[in-house]
Amino acid sequence: MFSFFSSGGQGKNEPSSFSSSAPAEFEPIEPPVSSPGPAGHQPPPLDFSKLQESHEKEGISGIANNLFTQVVLSNPYFAAGGGLMLLGTGLALARQGVVRASGLIYRQLLVDLEIPSKDKSYMWFLEWMSQYKNRSSRHLSVETNFIQHDNGAVSTKFSLVPGPGNHLIKYKGAFMLIKRERSGKLLDMTSGTPFETVTLTTLYRDRFLFNELLTEAKTMALKSQEGKTVIYTSWGPEWRPFGQPKKKRTIGSVILDKGIKEEILLDVKDFLKSGKWYFDRGIPYRRGYLLYGPPGSGKTSFIQALAGELDYNICILNLSEANLTDDRLNHLMNHIPERSLLLLEDIDAAFNKRSQTDESGFKSGVTFSGLLNALDGVASSEETITFMTTNHPERLDPAILRPGRIDYRVLIDNASSHQIEEMFLRFYEGETEKAKEFVAKAAELNVPISTAQLQGLFVYNKNDPDSALSMVETLKTPNHVF
Numbered sequence: 381m382f383s384f385f386s387s388g389g390q391g392k393n394e395p396s397s398f399s400s401s402a403p404a405e406f407e408p409i410e411p412p413v414s415s416p417g418p419a420g421h422q423p424p425p426l427d428f429s430k431l432q433e434s435h436e437k438e439g440i441s442g443i444a445n446n447l448f449t450q451v452v453l454s455n456p457y458f459a460a461g462g463g464l465m466l467l468g469t470g471l472a473l474a475r476q477g478v479v480r481a482s483g484l485i486y487r488q489l490l491v492d493l494e495i496p497s498k499d500k501s502y503m504w505f506l507e508w509m510s511q512y513k514n515r516s517s518r519h520l521s522v523e524t525n526f527i528q529h530d531n532g533a534v535s536t537k538f539s540l541v542p543g544p545g546n547h548l549i550k551y552k553g554a555f556m557l558i559k560r561e562r563s564g565k566l567l568d569m570t571s572g573t574p575f576e577t578v579t580l581t582t583l584y585r586d587r588f589l590f591n592e593l594l595t596e597a598k599t600m601a602l603k604s605q606e607g608k609t610v611i612y613t614s615w616g617p618e619w620r621p622f623g624q625p626k627k628k629r630t631i632g633s634v635i636l637d638k639g640i641k642e643e644i645l646l647d648v649k650d651f652l653k654s655g656k657w658y659f660d661r662g663i664p665y666r667r668g669y670l671l672y673g674p675p676g677s678g679k680t681s682f683i684q685a686l687a688g689e690l691d692y693n694i695c696i697l698n699l700s701e702a703n704l705t706d707d708r709l710n711h712l713m714n715h716i717p718e719r720s721l722l723l724l725e726d727i728d729a730a731f732n733k734r735s736q737t738d739e740s741g742f743k744s745g746v747t748f749s750g751l752l753n754a755l756d757g758v759a760s761s762e763e764t765i766t767f768m769t770t771n772h773p774e775r776l777d778p779a780i781l782r783p784g785r786i787d788y789r790v791l792i793d794n795a796s797s798h799q800i801e802e803m804f805l806r807f808y809e810g811e812t813e814k815a816k817e818f819v820a821k822a823a824e825l826n827v828p829i830s831t832a833q834l835q836g837l838f839v840y841n842k843n844d845p846d847s848a849l850s851m852v853e854t855l856k857t858p859n860h861v862f
């Protein structure tokens with residue numbers, strides 16, 4: 381058994397119990413009295429004569445000096461401990477210095493750009509990155525897209541977008557570190573996906589490249605939508621693209637009665653040019669259009685074709701939707717994506733909800749005053765074009781018809797003989813004689829015929845005008861099933 385303490389009063393040169401190789405003898409272990417240094421080292425005693433000398437030479441400061449030299453410098457414990465302390469402090473200071481310097485360099489030399497997943501450019505950036513060649517990334521995630529071809533067929537495309545983690549790219553000669561992070565806790569309640577951010581870091585001098593990169597990503601994203609109309613529908617409190625962008629419907633494919641299309645188009649185009657005029661006069665820059673008429677007369681189709689013609693997207697909101705409330709309507713109408721027409725379908729729905737709860741137990745949707753407030757409240761610096769449709773104009777309250785809410789009203793009626801002829805010729809090119817015959821036969825029926833009905837008949841007899849002629853009787857029943 382070894383004693384960890386040397387016995388008291390041992391001389392300097394006596395072996396310590398550690399180093400002793402002699403057989404251990406049992407000796408009473410005495411507790412250390414004072415300064416129990418290992419191996420029995422004692423600090424050197426103070427030399428009072430030297431103190432005296434320095435006092436005589438330099439006075440009190442001499443004593444202090446001498447005392448310090450004797451106690452601290454010539455004391456092995458102090459010397460070793462002090463050395464370690466100095467070393468430790470030095471290292472700590474050096475570490476702090478390195479941290480500060482790197483922070484400073486980071487702040488001075490590097491710039492960050494954070495793109496949160498809520499931002500529109502987020503998807504643009506990921507898509508851009510998935511097609512970018514000069515990158516090194518080992519974490520990929522897949523995104524499946526459906527592509528609609530011109531003939532309407534749909535095929536799937538996988539893009540390997542950068543997954544969460546770090547990625548390095550070289551863009552126009554500059555290195556950029558890209559960090560995609562996923563928040564483990566926060567969920568985007570509308571889509572159920574976790575919130576994410578992408579942080580781009582590059583040298584301060586290359587910061588202008590961020591702008592170039594984002595512009596490139598945006599151009600690429602918009603190119604894929606060229607010739608297409610994006611249809612947005614409401615998704616909780618926000619607008620989300622509904623399916624893939626649709627191929628634009630040509631305005632020529634919608635056949636309205638003489639002059640209607642041209643007039644509306646002229647009015648909208650004139651409105652779009654008059655931004656300054658509105659701002660100069662302090663008038664809210666918005667215009668409301670109401671298209672009313674029987675079902676299947678082409679109201680919705682015309683608005684979609686108009687959006688295509690103007691190169692706008694469409695935000696569709698159906699006011700008869702059960703869970704649409706005044707608040708949501710107001711919020712949605714004030715957050716319309718740029719370059720979009722707002723299409724409010726079935727606005728009469730806001731007028732027949734007298735009771736607060738319908739038979740199925742749903743809380744009533746939009747109220748009349750809610751709709752008026754939302755229409756009045758739209759305060760956007762961009763233009764707001766609202767199209768409204770209804771099959772029951774008689775149910776509308778006069779309050780909504782006042783200018784500022786609805787500035788332009790037009791009846792889109794059942795097919796006139798002019799429309800019937802044009803529809804016939806659109807399906808059977810050059811068959812002018814048969815078209816006239818068809819118009820006469822349809823007139824004899826003496827019933828209102830919707831353009832949707834005509835479309836149904838002509839689609840059924842795709843390449844056979846004679847068969848269409850012989851089936852004209854079917855137009856008597858509005859919902860005839862072929």
Ligand SMILES: Nc1ncnc2c1ncn2[C@@H]1O[C@H](COP(=O)(O)OP(=O)(O)OP(=O)(O)O)[C@@H](O)[C@H]1O
Binds near residue numbers: 835
């Ligand atoms: N004037 C028209 N010209 C060309 N196609 C039309 C026309 N009217 C209707 N159609 C066709 O009929 C179908 C229904 O038309 P649409 O949805 O535009 O009618 P609507 O007036 O909006 O009806 P509803 O009042 O019931 O909403 C579409 O497939 C469309 O192609």
Ligand SMILES: [Mg+2]
Binds near residue numbers: 679680681725769
């Ligand atoms: Mg419609």
